[in-house]
Amino acid sequence: MRAAKLRWVLSTFLAASALTLGLVQPASATATAGERYVALGDSYSSGVGAGSYLSDSGSCQRSSKAYPSLWAAANAPASFAFTACSGATTSTVRSGQLAPLSSSTTLVSVTAGGNDVGFADVMQTCVLQSEATCVNAVNNAVAQVNGTLPGSLSSLYGAIRSRAPQARVVVLGYPRFYQLNGTCIAGLSETERAAINRGSDALNGMLAKQAANAGFTYSGVVDEFTGHEICSANAWLHSLTVPVSNSYHPTAAGHSGGYLPAFRSVV
Missing domain, CATH: 1.20.5 (Single alpha-helices involved in coiled-coils or other helix-helix interfaces)
Structure with a gap:
């Protein structure tokens, strides 16, 4: 005995x-093998600024170094559809990117909202015009975040849920762009940089709220990018650069070190 x-x-x-x-x-450990993953969204999902663009993606600039590609390569899902596209709004995601979604889709990621409130126009205004004009442009964008964006997000999220009723849907946010009192010695003023960060925070707050309303998961990237903003010693975001389309987008390191961990943490 x-x-x-x-x-x-x-x-x-x-x-x-x-x-x-x-x-x-x-x-x-092997649960992801059965995933059927669809990656939707704008340039922050397609990977503008990360380089290594897929030959069939054209002006959408989908990158093999973008977080959806990195996650798929690491996890070998049963299927992977990558439809995110540079310049996309909530409306164009809804009208042009949802075809791969189905009742068998198990996982969806999406970034959308920045183009709806004119982020690119705000940055152009801040670079080319006065401090007061920059701050006013940010305030106008925040007004859109609180005014028209909720309905646009609700429509997009409803369409995603309708087409992929069984999927886990992850809404990812945007970085806070500037490290205040950082290493930059030229360019925008601290007032302008603080205003842009405030605008990003307002947008992220609305994305989190609308994601929760839809029963989706929100995953912010601000923590991951802290210490890697523009004006930091090790930035994961392009400042104003050539080509101009890369400006204010994550680098390859921003996707591997910022977006990918934020996505992986909730999947």
Whole structure:
């Protein structure tokens, strides 16, 4: 009897040790193999600024270094459809990117909203015009965030849910763009940089609220990009650069070190 009990204790200990050491993988380790993943959104999902654009993506500039491509490469889902496109709004995502969604889709990611409130125009205004004009442009964008954007997001999220009723949907936010009192010695004023950050915070707050209303998961990227904003010593965002389309977008490091961890943390 003692020998049998000893064998039972030993086998139990060895099984527990194997799990601890990773010799026996829990079922969740292979759960992603059955995922049917669709990546939607604007340039922050397509990967503008990350380089290595896929040859068939044209002006959408979908990158093999964008977070959806990186996640798919690491997890080998059962299927992967990448329809995110540079310049997309909530309306164009809804009208032009949802075709791959179906009742068998299990996972969706999306970034959308920045183009709806004219982010690119705000940045152009801040670069080319006065501080007061820049701050006013940010205030106008925030007014749109609180005014028309909620309805636009609700329409998009409703369309996603209708087409992919079983999917987990992850809404990702946008970085806070500037490290205040950072290393920049020229360019925008601190007042302008603070205003732009405030606008980004307002947008992210609305995305989180509307995602919750839709029963989706919101994952912000502000924490991941902290210490890697423009004017930091190790920026993961392009400042004003050539080509201009890369400006104010994440670098490849911003996708691998910022967006990918934020997405992976909730999937």
